[in-house]
Amino acid sequence: MKKIVLVVLALAVIAPLTARAEEQLKNRAEVRQEIRSKVAENHANRLERRFKFYYERLSKIIVKFQARIDYLKGKGKDTAAVQTKLDAAKAKLESAKVKGEAAVAAFRAVEPGKWEEQKPELLAAKDLAEEARGLFKDAFKLLKDALKELKNISKPALPAASPAVEED
Amino acid sequence: MNKKLMLVVASAILLGGCNLSDVWQKEAATDEKSSEIQEEASPSVGTDSSIETLEADIEGTVIYDEDFSDLE
Numbered sequence: 313m314k315k316i317v318l319v320v321l322a323l324a325v326i327a328p329l330t331a332r333a334e335e336q337l338k339n340r341a342e343v344r345q346e347i348r349s350k351v352a353e354n355h356a357n358r359l360e361r362r363f364k365f366y367y368e369r370l371s372k373i374i375v376k377f378q379a380r381i382d383y384l385k386g387k388g389k390d391t392a393a394v395q396t397k398l399d400a401a402k403a404k405l406e407s408a409k410v411k412g413e414a415a416v417a418a419f420r421a422v423e424p425g426k427w428e429e430q431k432p433e434l435l436a437a438k439d440l441a442e443e444a445r446g447l448f449k450d451a452f453k454l455l456k457d458a459l460k461e462l463k464n465i466s467k468p469a470l471p472a473a474s475p476a477v478e479e480d
Numbered sequence: 481m482n483k484k485l486m487l488v489v490a491s492a493i494l495l496g497g498c499n500l501s502d503v504w505q506k507e508a509a510t511d512e513k514s515s516e517i518q519e520e521a522s523p524s525v526g527t528d529s530s531i532e533t534l535e536a537d538i539e540g541t542v543i544y545d546e547d548f549s550d551l552e
Contacts, residue, residue: 351550351551355548358515359546361515361519362515362519365519369522372525373525373534373538373541376525376527376528376529376534376537380529383529434551438551441546441548442548445546448543449543452543455538459535459538462534463531466531
């Protein structure tokens with residue numbers, strides 16, 4: 313009899329505790345889902361800032377580069393080759409900017425929902441971001457190539473060979 | 481012995497284990513902050529257009545790796 317009472321009492325205590333534990337588990341799952349829905353937003357914010365940083369920095373360098381080319385052209389240097397390389401770097405940078413904006417928009421377009429449903433959209437946005445990053449790297453490399461060319465044409469011309477001095 | 485066991489079980493249910501959500505949210509905030517620090521570490525681009533300055537500006541530019549491991 314005592315044992316039965318004890319069991320009933322124990323059940324009376326444990327049952328609400330179990331219900332509370334279930335509620336806590338459910339809350340945790342909801343919190344986890346909320347955190348996962350912020351993953352896309354976090355990537356969008358970070359990439360937007362990053363890509364804007366690259367674009368502004370490389371644009372400033374290109375403006376200065378053009379000023380240097382214009383100066384050398386005024387000094388009579390042949391700047392055609394370096395200008396071609398700089399134009400290529402500019403064009404690549406613009407492509408990178410467009411791709412970067414598409415990647416950020418793709419992350420922002422991900423609807424908060426179940427993780428399994430979000431995943432394909434997130435992976436597609438990630439691919440766009442990696443393409444954009446690749447284009448920024450290409451623009452950077454083209455700028456480095458243009459710099460090599462600039463250094464070549466900036467070297468002072470060697471003096472013409474002087475005739476041999478005849479010794480008596 | 482049984483009483484002790486019941487006490488342990490009841491405590492475990494009441495206390496409900498640790499809450500990881502705060503840890504995850506702090507991690508996300510830390511990632512964003514460290515990303516900003518990386519960008520701020522790059523030397524700024526001035527107005528001088530000499531070749532040496534251009535070279536320094538280009539050498540000081542870094543295209544960072546992006547971490548998408550949380551999407552896997």
